[in-house]
Amino acid sequence: MINITYLIVQIIVVIAIAPLVNGIIKKIKALSQKRKGAPILQLYYDLYKLLKKDTVVSDTTSWIFKAAPYIVFTSSLVAAMLVPVTTMLDPIWLAGDLILMVYLLALGRFFMMLAGLDAASTFGGMGASREAMISSLIEPSILVSLITVGLTAGSTSSYQIMEYMKYVDTPLIRPVYFMAFIALFIVTIAETARIPVDDPSTHLELTMVHEAMLLEYSGRGLALMELGASIKQLTFITLLANIFIPHDQLILISGVGAVVLSVLIYVIKIVFISILIAVAEVSTVKLRLFSIPNIAALAFILSFIGFMQYFVLGR
C-alpha cells in the first residue's frame, strides 16, 4: 500500500515540477542575453490557458490525431514512474527497468510522428521525418550508456542502479561514469529537442523538428503534448541527477519531514542539471540537420569508450 502511495506522490511531484524545468532554462537563457524573460512559471499559465481553450482540428485528420496527445502524455508519465525520484522503495510491479523506459518513450514518439503525418501538412511530415532520423541515430547511445552503467551495478533496474551508485565514491571522477554521463547528457539534449539538435523557441521551417510535429495542435491536445514533452525531459534529467549525483536522502524512511527533505534535495539537483542544459544551449548554436550524426556519433563513441574502459581494458 505504501508503495502505491509513494508512486502517486511521485506522479504528482513529477507533473508539478516538469514545467518548472522549462521555466528555469528559459529564464537562464533570457538572463544570459540581458533580457528579463518570461516568468519562471510561464508554462504553467500556458498549460492552464490551453486546457480552457477550444480546439481546432484539421478535417483531414483521423482518430490517431486525437489519440496521440493522450498516448504521448501517458507513455511519458509511465516512463517517469519507472525512475525513482525521491524515494527508494522496493518496486514490486513497476520494477523500473530502463530498457522498458526507453521503449515506453518510443511508443509516445511513434504516435507523435504519426500525428505529424495525419494532417497531410508538409510541416508535420518534415518534423516526423527529422525526428525519425534523430531518434534512430541517438537510440544506440541511450542503450549503450544506460546498459554500461547498469552493468557496473549488475542490473538494468533504475532502482538497483541508484542503490548501487550510493556506495560509489564520487562517480563522476571515474572514467566509465564520466563518459556515460556526457553521453547521456548529449542524449538528453537530443531527446528533449534542445539546441544544438533542435531549437525549441523558433517556428522556422528550416530549423524545427519537434515543434513541426505539433503545429496542427491546439487547446488541450497541445497542452498534453507540451506537458508530455516536459515530463520526458524531466525523466532524463532525473536519470542524470539520481544516477550520477546520488544522495542519501533516496532512502526508505517514513514521515512527512523526510519526504519534504528529499523532495527539496531532488529539486536542487534538478535545478543544477537544468543550469547545465541552459549553459549548453546558450554556448552552442543550432547545427545543420546533417551535422547531427556527428553529435550522435560523439555520444555513441563516448559511451562505447566508457564501456571499453571498464569491461575490456579492466578497471
Add this chain to the structure above:
Amino acid sequence: MSWLTPDYLMNWSIIAYLAAAIAAVIFYGRPHLCTLLAQSGCIIASVLGAASAFSMLLTGREKLIISQLETSIPFISIDLTLDALSAFFILILSILVCCVSIYSFGYIKHYHGKRNVSAFHILYIGFILSMFFVFSAGNAVFFFISWEIMTVISYFLVVFESEQDGNEKAGLIYIVMTHIGAAFLMIAFMIMFVFTRSFDIFGSSDAIPDFAKNLMFIFFLIGFGVKAGVVPVHIWLPYAHPAAPSNVSALMSGIMIKTAIYGLIRFVLCYLNIQDTWWGILILCIGILSAVLGVAYALMEHDIKRLLAFHSVENIGIILIGLGISFVAFAQNNGFLGSLALAASLLHTFNHTLFKGGLFLGAGSIQYAAHTRDIEKLGGLIKKMPVTAVLVLCFSLAISAIVPFNGFVSEWLTYQSLFTVIVPGQTGINIISILSIAALAMSGALAAACFVKLFGISFLGKARSEYALSANEVPASMNVGMGILAAFCLTIGIFPMFFLKLIDKVVFNISGIIVTGELQGGFLMAWYPVSVSGNSITPSAIFIASAIILICAAAVIRLIGGKASNRKYGTWDCGFGELTPRMQYTATGFTKPLRIVLRILYRPGRALKTEEGDSSYFPVSQKYSVWTEPVFEKYVYGPVLTNVKKFSLRVKLSVQTGSTHAYLVYIFITVLALMLYNRLT
C-alpha cells in the same frame, strides 16, 4: 482420453490436410465451393495440429514417434517423430495457418474466374504439409526430402501470378539461391552419414571428429542461412515475397524462413552440440549485420511487400543474435544463460511469425482494396478501411518492439541475455555483445521509423491517387484472420509468462534447465513479472498503470477545461489556399534524411531531366528521379555472376564441345581412373 493424445490428433490433422487437398481436386470446376472446402479443411487440420502440439508440450514427453513407414528404397522412410522443439514449431505453424486460411476465404475471391483456384489450393496445402514434415522429420533423409518439396512447391507459389512482370525472375533467383543452400545441407548430411553410419536426427554425434563438426557447422550455417535470408545471402527475399500471393507470402515469411531457425537449433545445438565459442560469435556477427542492414534497406523500399521482406531479414537477425548468445553460453558451459538466450530467440521466432504474418496479410488487404502495393500511391486509407488500419497499426507497433506488444518482450529478453553475457575481463565476447546491444537499439528505432512511414504515408493524410480513393474495406473474413493474430500479439505483450512457460518446456528438453522458475500454477501466473536474475518487467502492471493514468488525465482535463468543443477546419496552409495531396510528404521525402546519413549503404543518386521547349526558360517537361543502388546485387553478386558466366563459356569452348569423340575419351579416362583407384586401395 486416448483421442486427446498428441499422436492421435497429429494423424487426424494430416488426414484433414489430405482431405482438403482431395476436395480441392474434386471440386475443380466450382471455385467457390473449392475454396470453401479446402480452406475449412486447412482450418480444421491446423486446429487439430495446434491441439496436438500443445498437448505434446503440456505433457512434457521427451520424444514421440508418430509413424515410421519403411519404404523399399534404402534409407528412405516416412519417419515422423515429435519432440518438444518440433511440437513448438508445429504449434506456431498451425496458429499461422489457421489465421491465414480464415483470411484466404476472402482473399482468394479475386482469383475466382480468373485463375485455377483448385491448383492454388493444392499447392497451398502441399506447402503447409511439407513444412509440417520438415518440423517432424525423424531422420535426415526424410528431412531433406521434405525440405526440397517445400522449396519446390513454394517456387510454384512464387510464380503463381507468372504473367506479371518480374515474377519469373523472382522465382528463378529464389530457386537458385535455395538450391545452393540445399547443396551445402546435402554435403553436411553426407558427412554425418560417413562418420556415424546413420541418418538419425536424434542419434549421437560423438563419432564425428572435431574438424568434421566444424565443417558441418559451416555447411549448416550456409545451408540454413540461405533459407533464413541472412545478410549476405538475403537477396532472394525481396524478390520472392512480393511476387507470391499475399497469403502465401505470410506463410513464407511467417514460418517458412523459420524452418532454418529450426534446422540450426535441431542440427547444430541438439545434434552436433556446441564445440567452440567461435560458432556463437560467428552467428552473432551475422545476426548484427542482418538486423541493421535488413531494416536499413527496408527503409528505402516503397513497395509494401518488399519493405516487409527486408524486415524479415532484420528479424531473423534479431533471432540469430539470441541464438548466437545461446551458442556462446553453451560453449562456455553456462547452461542458464544459454537457455535464457534460446528462450529469447524462440519467443522472437513465435512473435515474428505472428506480426510478420499479420503484416503480409495487411499488405494483401491493401492490394486487394487499392490494387497497388506502392506506398507513394496510397494515403488516407484509415478512413476507407478503419478495421484494417487498426490491425496494421497493431502489427506495426509489435514489429517496432513498442511496449504493450509482443515484440518488446522478446527483444527485452534478448537484451537481458546480452546483459548477462558481458563479464569484465573477456575481450571479444564483450565487444561483440555491446555492439549487438547498439545494433538492437538502432534496428528498433529504424524499424519504428520505417513503420511510421508505412502506416503514416499509406493510411494517414490524403489519398495520393485514384487507387487509394477507390479503396473499400475488405471482406470480414480477412479482418478476422488478421484480428486473431493481432489478439495474440497483444496477449503475449501483456501476459508474456504464459507463453514463456510453454517455451520453457522446449528449452528444458534441450538443456535441462528451466528459465522461468517453477510453474506457479493457475492462470494467475500470467500476471507474474518476467524476471531475469533480479531484472524484471511486468507488462500487465504497466498496462494497468497506463490505463489508470489515461482515465485520470481525461477526467482532470474535463474538470479543468470543461466540455471540449472541437472546430473542424482545414490544415494550416500558410495562407496560400487549398492544400493538395501532392503537397504532402512522400515516402521518398520522409526517408530522405536517413538516406543522406546512411548514404554509404545505399549509394543514392538523383537526376533531373528537362525537355526544353522554344526557350530554355520554359521547359516542356521536367522529370526528377531518385534512386538507391542494390548494393549487394551490384557489388557482390554481379561480379560473381559475370565470372561464373565467363568460366562456363570457357568450359563450353574447351571441354564441353559437343563432339562425340571427346566424350568417348572422357568416358575412357574415367573408367581407367576408377579401375586404377580400385586397384590401388
